[in-house]
Amino acid sequence: MSDAFKIFGNRSEGNHDAGAPAANERHHDGDAAVIRSGHYPLDLAAARAALAQGDGKRFWRSLEELAGTPESEAFLHHEFPNDPEKELPRSNGVARRDILKLMAASAALSGLSACTKLPTEKIVPYVRPPEEIIPGKPLFYATSMPSTNGAMGLVVESHMGRPTKIEGNSEHPGSLGSTDIFAQASVLGLYDPDRSQVVVHEGRISDWAAFFTAIANAPADWQTNKGAGLRILTDATTSPTFAAQMKALLAQFPAAKWYAHEPCGPYNAREGARLAFGRYLNSIYRLDQADVIVAIDSDFLCSGSTSVRYARDFANRRRAENPSAEMNRLYVVETTPTNTGAMADHRLALGSAEIGVFARALAAAIGVSGGGSSSAAPAVVPANWIAALARDLQKHRGTSLIIAGEAQPPAVHALAHAMNQALGNAGKTVMYTDPLEVSPETDGLAELIKEMDAGQVNALVILDSNPVYTGPADLDFTSKFLRVGLRIHLGLYSDETAELCHWHVPEAHFLEAWSDARAYDGTVGIVQPLIAPLYDGKSQHEFIAILAGDNGKSGHDIVRNYWNSQRPAKASDKQFEDFWETTLHDGVMAGTAYPVQAAAANLASAGNAPAAAQDSGSGMLSVVFRPDPTIGDGRHANSGWLQELPKPLTKLTWDNAVMLSPATAEALGVTNGDMVKLSLGGRGVSGPVWIMPGHANSTATLHLGYGRRRSGHVGTGIGFNAYLLRTSGAGWIAGGLKIEKTGDRYLLATTQQHHQIEQNGKKVEEESVNAFERDVLRIGTLEEFRKNPNFASDPQEITTKRTSLYTDYKYEGYAWGMAVDLNSCTGCGACVLACQAENNIAVVGKEEVIAGRDMQWIRVDNYFRGDLDNPESYYQPVMCQQCENAPCEVVCPVGATVHSDEGLNEMIYNRCVGTRYCSNNCPYKVRRFNFKLFSDWTTPSLFGLRNPNVTVRSRGVMEKCTYCVQRINAAKIESEKEDRSVRDGEIVTACEAVCPSRAIIFGNINDKESRVSKLRTQSRNYDLLGELNTRPRTTYLAKLRNPNPEISEA
């Protein structure tokens, strides 16, 4: 079976499990079958039947769990259901002797290993030491990560000149100290061995000198005809320096043109602003001011770089410290389930076209005039929903907020502006500023293609854009592109576009380059390099300088000179120097946020805007395109961290899928893992089905970014390319999709069923614990919380019986603990990646994920509750709970996991012999085992990435979270040197630091004033599986919802 299986799933081999056992066949221990996700076709009817039996209060992790498939059972009862030995063919009767042989050999080897001499090492000091570097101590530099929606301010940890870990910059408005997953993964991108390393000319390795000559000769031609025929295509950029450079370049070559192309750019939002205000404006949401929020198909909590700031502001209004606290209320209507939808107090799944109708109906209900032809709500919207929502909004005039998502057509954005204005929110919860982008406001690809088709382009320079892959399917960029006489590409990777260019030149990563970038509110941050370019790449600024005939100019000079030219006339050199140093140090340029513009939405034009595309004909589905939650528009496809990060809600890794609602899947007769052929407007592509509870009916969601043909060893050839169906007219939404089952099956790697904790156990009468209900997740409404603040606490019969055979530990100094507020967690997964970066956690690949061997120390469990069609969704980050009565410690035969006098469950890698008894005994299933040599010990560029303070684990070693003990030790040493105690907040674990919503708090629970102690005293605090008497140090704060009573009663 494994022969037919390829790690980087190949479409043509979709029928590998044709011989899979029937769904009702159970496997017992000793059976040779390997149990893997996706082998057993899911029976949706069984899932529905299982749900119908319950009282609707049941939490469920996956459809497979509901249907009771054997693999789901296997994952429930075993932490690692796939015994590695069972994968190998073996003859009968030799197992015992093999064991004896292995025991003898390992006993002999373990004795010998003590005799190995340490290898002779060299110490190579500097000749002239650079200032500030102290060997053994990291340095931190502020920089910014550019992004279309606004840059993220970062503080990057650097060990001896190697950037190793990204943190947020707490002084940066777009970060406030946190980051998203893309910023975390960017450091892996820097060291990616697949990055483009040399100048390539017509497929052969060349050098910069040859490129300079080629450019020097070409502009001679451009000089004479003012650059006619020269076209420059970039992605969207917010860099003021770049804008100034382009302005100068276009002045030098007045007949040249600049186009911008961003496959998932905010073009709809911009066009919506133009419809409403008559000009392009950027919207900034003040979620800290909003009591009632309506998200119309917007994943503002988890998509785009602005989500980091928005998640913080949003979560700050949901802390619910005590029963009298107020909470905001979130309504979400969306097609594809998102994290924002999961956070919603009320959520509706609507088809893409219905959402426009909904927006219109809502606008009419709150009195926005010019609602167009009809103000009737879509049939699927419950009767009093819109009226109740409108009343709630009217009650909160000036403190409500309506957010339209990028995928909605401009008309809906315009309606949202009009509604915000009608509700008095403009200037209160939503601010308007000038657009951030300095590149052309509209997507210029279509026009560029027209020009290329007309033969008006004789040189096309592409900067960091990949139109061959991302271009609309109907415009056929490639064939027209090939007619251009001189094609030049600057990029991090030799990608699909680079392949077709005469010249491909390597670009410097943002951690290697000087630049500048604006945050979501316009605040400028300087992009400061952490390391010299690894592969002699050039930044976009240096590249534009080359085009302008200024080869030798350094990025530093370009950026600094630009800001020098911007200084006030009377500022002295000294003052500028101070300003520059301060800006570099702080990571933000003071006072550069854009001023708020007063803007009045023109309601009439907003209301009369055209409606969204409608479904075309019966039997057809509509399709919505989305950037992939973890690899974006495809530019992050070569990041193993991002590929293996389980996507929110589906928990898929290494693939995209055709997402359908359960009802639609039933109607089509398809189930999880069935390959289907998608046809849209004469184009086709095949992909596997994923049934997504809560998805809108009659609509399929396709995630962009997969099916890369040239991405690198990691990203090439995995998933299917949804761009092949995406046309220029309908960027995000299209009707007329046909889905046909091909009959093939495809293995999807989802972690949804991994590490399941048996919950909702039946009430069991036992002597010790007379009743228990494993409420892994504890949920209440704000109303319930006010009536019974202790609703989340364990019943007294459990708490009073918490005795132990073992003597209690005494914690006289520190006692580390953690609290996770489920009410704030948005499930974004940034903690998973931050942990991976901080702790040198390996990537295992798709096949190993399928086998349940994913290595991430934190997992974000995802639970559903309620019916299949619109369930509630909940998140729960689970890492090692650092139990005081730890079941793992007592079973380790070699003392590799022991208890520290500060309450940590230590994991000592060099002692571990890999018995796996500990993980077998862990009720939380948080231990990870290196079944193979997962860490990369051979690729030189990846050595630079490693955190030098954490051991890189080898094969056969167990590993797990230790609350970032390297950070604890470092802080303790510093405090002891200063003869004081560690201050609260001085130790910040990687997951705590990155969390955009501040859901994770770490500290000393012996200090009653610490933040974590205060959280633990809140009434929502509870232990996970407290009835087991493990006394976890990590506790959870119950989740609250704040539903509108008018809707709940209905």
Place this chain on the structure above:
Amino acid sequence: MPQIFHHSTNLISRLSIYGAAFVAVLAGYVVYALSGSPYVTDVNEAKDQPVPFSHKHHAGELGIDCRYCHTSVETSPFAGLPPTQTCMTCHSQIWTNAAMLEPVRASYRDDKSISWTRVNALPDFVYFNHSIHVAKGIGCTTCHGPIANMPLTWAANTLQMSWCLGCHREPEKYVRPKEYVFSTTYEAPSNQLELGAKLVKEYKIRSLTDCVTCHR
């Protein structure tokens, strides 16, 4: 039926049983003795260096403070090895033509680092921190031995875990007053245990034997 085994077999069998036990114990002892022996640990073995640097001359006879060269010992886990520039502060003035110092001058001239051979090495899974030891009154010579008498540098101790734990369990046996931490001539007084117990209290030294103190 004739006797199959001769009477002497009894002796052979006895010998082989006790002998096997003896051999097993002996093998265990050999492994134990070997693992702590200079053959494995290189203790007391001077290492060849690109320049035959003498701590005896610099630290002992000239009395240069340890921190003049090992600058980060009080701030960082790593004590630091001097950059060529540090050597040249003196050797651009004295012994400017000595053949022995040519590699130093070449390094400075060509901007190429000198590649020293590490003398005191720990496995990669051990995270040792110089700064906290120095701050808590553990002297350089406690671990690095009579450095002021080493013409070429050798490791004075095995740096094996049992050796580390000797001090971590009973710090009062080794701690010295902070003002003598960098002294190369300090000798433990006869009342070390008494003084040590006092210093342990004064410096708030805890017996840290949790694994994660050094391993993570």
